[in-house]
Each structure stands twice: as structure tokens, then as C-alpha cells.
Amino acid sequence: MDASLRIGLALALVCVALTGCGGGGGSSGSPGSSSGVSSSGGSTSSSTSSGSTSSGGSTSSSTSSSGSSTSSSSGAPTGVVRIAYLHHSTGGNIWAGGVPEYFTAYNAAHGTTYEITSITYPQAPATGYTSSTGYPWANYPYDYWNLWVNHTGSSQDRGELNLDQIAANYDVIMFKHCFPVSSVVADDGNPSVSSSTQTLANYKLQYAALKARMAQFPTKKFVVWTGAALRQADTNAANAQRAQDFFNWVKNTWDQPGDNIFVWDFYALETEGTLYLKDAYASSGDSHPNATFSTTVAPYVSQRIIDVIEGRGDTGSITGH
Numbered sequence: 305m306d307a308s309l310r311i312g313l314a315l316a317l318v319c320v321a322l323t324g325c326g327g328g329g330g331s332s333g334s335p336g337s338s339s340g341v342s343s344s345g346g347s348t349s350s351s352t353s354s355g356s357t358s359s360g361g362s363t364s365s366s367t368s369s370s371g372s373s374t375s376s377s378s379g380a381p382t383g384v385v386r387i388a389y390l391h392h393s394t395g396g397n398i399w400a401g402g403v404p405e406y407f408t409a410y411n412a413a414h415g416t417t418y419e420i421t422s423i424t425y426p427q428a429p430a431t432g433y434t435s436s437t438g439y440p441w442a443n444y445p446y447d448y449w450n451l452w453v454n455h456t457g458s459s460q461d462r463g464e465l466n467l468d469q470i471a472a473n474y475d476v477i478m479f480k481h482c483f484p485v486s487s488v489v490a491d492d493g494n495p496s497v498s499s500s501t502q503t504l505a506n507y508k509l510q511y512a513a514l515k516a517r518m519a520q521f522p523t524k525k526f527v528v529w530t531g532a533a534l535r536q537a538d539t540n541a542a543n544a545q546r547a548q549d550f551f552n553w554v555k556n557t558w559d560q561p562g563d564n565i566f567v568w569d570f571y572a573l574e575t576e577g578t579l580y581l582k583d584a585y586a587s588s589g590d591s592h593p594n595a596t597f598s599t600t601v602a603p604y605v606s607q608r609i610i611d612v613i614e615g616r617g618d619t620g621s622i623t624g625h
Contacts, residue, residue: 379614379615379616380414380415380416380613380614381416381613381614383417384417384418384419385416385417385418385419385475385476385613386419386421386473386474386475386476387418387419387420387421387474387475387476387477387478387609387613388421388423388470388473388474388476388477388478389403389420389421389422389423389478390423390425390443390470390477390478390479390480391422391423391424391425391443391479391480392424392425392441392443392482393482393592394480394482394483394532394592394593395480395482395529396422396424397587397592397593397594397595397598398593398598398601398602398605399422399602400595400598401595401597401598401599401600401601401602402599402602402603402606403420403422403602403605403606404420404422406602406603406606406607407419407420407606410606410610418609418610418613420606420609421474425443425464425465425479426439426441426442426443426447426451426464427439427463427464428440428441428442428464429462429463430460430462430463430464430465431463432463433462433463437462438462438463439451439461439462439463439464442500443479443480443481443482444481444484444485444500444502445481445485445506445507445510445511445514446498446499446500446502446506446510447500448479448510448514449497449498449510449513449514450498451464451465451466451467452466452467452514452517453513453514453517454498456468467517467518467521471521471524474524475523475524475525476524476525476526476527476609476612476613477524477525477526477527478526478527478528478529478568478605478609479526479527479528479529480528480529480531480532480570481529481531481532482532483531483532483533483534483538483581483591483592484502484534485502485531485532485547486531486532486533486534486539486543486544486547487502487534487539487543487547488502488503488504488507488543488546488547488550489501489502489503489543489546490503490542490546491503491504491505495508495509496509497509497510497512497513504546504549504550507550508550508553508558511554511558512558515558515565518564518565519563519564519565521564522564524564525564525565525566525612525613525617526564526565526566527566527567527568527608527609527612528554528565528566528567528568529567529568529569529570529571529605530551530554530555530567530568530569530570530571530572531547531550531551531570531571532570532571532574532581532591532593533547533571533574533575533579533580533581533591534547534580534581534591535580535581535583535586535590535591536579536580536583538590538591539580541579544579544580545579547579548571548575548579551569551571554567555567555569555622561618562618566608566612566617566618567622568604568605568608568609568622568623568624569622569623570601570605572622572623573601573604573623573625574593574597581593584597585597601625603624604623604624604625605624606624607620607621607624607625608620608621608622608623608624609624611624
């Protein structure tokens, strides 16, 4: 790590210490709190950290700045870069571990203007819907296929934003799956891209379709987390092995250099080479990451996103560490 990055990380850690931020366990229906500058408007629940206020997730609240950004000699864009941080509760815990503070410190140290916005996605329910009529609280490969590939243009599923609408407002889109994604059951012999059954075969079809869809936005950059792991107490060895097989496939086969898609290896940080979320990193009673672990890895995902922005996505650390 060079001197400038050490300074940025030190500033971020000081900022985290001063604000006392940290992710709680929470239920799957209660995303971790965010501590960035509050954003206005939009059809998503969001907060933004950039050192300045920006608009929220509505397609009418802001426009993409990617066309106006240029790169400096260091590789850092000289204009505003807007980042969508899409998540539910696991991502909310990591966000609360210090993500907005890291970006604030990095911008101050490097003269950049990276605006990162925390967005609950899918909202489940979206504005105008209820818990019984809206989209389910699910953000797995099927759901991203359904919301981004199966619905395009003005088409939405139960009011949730599709990729066209998100990409209209953001230059970098980071997305993830919460820990139930690791409950990968045995293949049923009937793989289908439109199936919500969590099999390895279905996941691969859905990711192939997502890759083709994201390639339709060549001026945007995408950062996907390898899936959140389950504690050993919350799964079985067969399901856990299939989950690891999928995440390894995402890293080693699905992800390719030279395109606009990049991976952050959250699974490796949670499991440290095992099949399971380490108990020391888990919240009491479930597979959410605890506050200590969230504070540890928040700088890593932040740095991974910055590496992608500044052209180091294919050469920087896949864990951001």
C-alpha cells in the first residue's frame, strides 16, 4: 500500500473511531443504519457520503456524471463519480462499519469527489406497495435476473427500480446477496434462468444473463460481492460446498478481465478458507456479520470500489485488503 492510501486508510479509521459507527446484528428485515449525509427525494431509502449532498435513487433526481468525468494522470477521475451501494441487512452492517467515513476521508486526502449512496434494494416494498403486495425481501441471483433482465425500459416488478433506471443516476453500481444465498440445494435436473430455486445450475444461468445485461452499459462499472456465508450452525456441508463452488466459479470463470464487471471477495473474508462464516465474525444467534467484523472490512470494500473507479479493478486486491 503506498503512502497516499495509508493516509486515506488512517483518516478513515480515525473517522470511524470518532463517530463510533458499527453495524448491529439486526433482522433480515432491518438493514443496518447508515451514517452518511442524508440524500433527498427518490424512490429508494438511501444516504450519501461524499462531503456534499446528492440526490437519491429516483431516476428524476440526478443524472449520470460518467460522461463528464475525465481521468487525472494518477487514474482518478476529475469529476463527480456517483456510486450506488445496493444492499439489505448484511450490506447495511458493513456500511455502518465505516464505508461513508472512508469515502469522506479518501476524498479529503486525494481531492476526489466520489459520492456513495446506500440504497435498500429491492425496497420490498417499493413506494405505493405494502408488505403483502410488494416485492419479497429477497436479493438473490433470481431476483437480480428478474429485476434487471426480465424487466427493462419502463417495465418494473412491483415498483422496484430496474437496471436502466439505476444506471441513469449512477456511474458505479455495487450489488450483493444476503446470507440465505448460501443455501444452495442439489440440482433438480431442470435448470431454468427464471427459476427461484436456489441451485448451482440456476445461479449460473442467472449470472450469465446478468453479465450480458451489464455489458449493455459499457460506460458503467459494476462491483458484485461474492455471496455472504452462513454459520456452520445454519447450514449443512453439502449446501455449503455448493455455495463455495458457486463463489469460486464467479471469481475464476464468470469474472473476466477487461470488461466493466468486478468482484469483491466478501466470502473469502468471512470464511478464511473454510466453508462457513466464522463464528467470531457472526452476530449472536444468526449469520449477520457482527459490528467488529463490519468495522474491519468496511475499508476493504471501500478501497475495492475506489480501485475499480481508478482503473485498478483487474490488478488490485479482490478483497480490497
